[in-house]
Amino acid sequence: xxxxxxxxxxxxAVLTVSDTRDESSDTSGxxxxxxxxxxxxxxxxxxxxxxxxxxxxxxxSEWIYRESIQAIVVTGxxxxxxxxxxxxxxxVLFDKQIDGFGEVFRSVSLQxxxxxxxxxxxxxxxxxxxxxxxxxxxxxxxKTAWNGIICExxxxxxxxxxxVGVLKTRQSTGF
Numbered sequence: 001x002x003x004x005x006x007x008x009x010x011x012x013a014v015l016t017v018s019d020t021r022d023e024s025s026d027t028s029g030x031x032x033x034x035x036x037x038x039x040x041x042x043x044x045x046x047x048x049x050x051x052x053x054x055x056x057x058x059x060x061s062e063w064i065y066r067e068s069i070q071a072i073v074v075t076g077x078x079x080x081x082x083x084x085x086x087x088x089x090x091x092v093l094f095d096k097q098i099d100g101f102g103e104v105f106r107s108v109s110l111q112x113x114x115x116x117x118x119x120x121x122x123x124x125x126x127x128x129x130x131x132x133x134x135x136x137x138x139x140x141x142x143k144t145a146w147n148g149i150i151c152e153x154x155x156x157x158x159x160x161x162x163x164v165g166v167l168k169t170r171q172s173t174g175f
Contacts, residue, residue: 007156007157008164009041010167011068011070012042012069012073012154013045013073014036014046015029015049015056016048016074016075016076017048017050019051019083021076028076028141028142029048031143032075035142035146035147036073036146036154041071044068045063045069047059051086052083053085053088053089060072060074060089060127060132064127064128064132065128067168069130069168070131070164071132071133072130072132073132073135073145073150074086074090074133074134075136075137076137077137078121078123078135078136078137079119079120080121090123091125093132094127095125095128097124097125098124101122101124104148105120105135105144106118106120112140112144129168131163131167133149
């Protein structure tokens with residue numbers, strides 16, 4: 001998709017969905033922030049919201065609209081417990097779903113946690129030329145998703161393709 005041979009830093013936002021975590025205990029969100037910065041991307045925003053469909057949608061809608069954000073990583077709320085609602089909150093915002101993301105995440109995760117991976121409802125999609133990845137809330141799952149999939153897909157040098165070419169342009173973001 002992208003024909004660039006140089007790294008293009010992206011503006012990334014991280015959303016932690018949790019009823020129990022706060023900034024001091026958000027190890028998954030902190031891991032993602034450190035990983036995206038280490039990869040050369042810019043953290044534009046980071047928030048924690050309760051596992052509530054409307055709170056999630058409110059933050060996501062604002063971020064999807066913002067020109068400075070090309071990618072969003074959401075951690076948490078992808079399981080089957082009573083309040084897990086990230087897929088229901090986010091999927092309706094997608095212009096296009098990235099079906100392969102959940103499939104590949106569960107395939108990679110199978111090697112790490114066995115059949116328990118079927119309880120992950122990891123998903124991804126594009127909305128307003130912003131790529132959105134939703135992953136489970138454990139730090140291990142965030143590492144699996146970032147290192148196994150997301151990092152390469154946000155790298156303009158990754159071949160044969162990546163998502164950088166379909167995201168909001170650098171000119172509109174001020175990078």
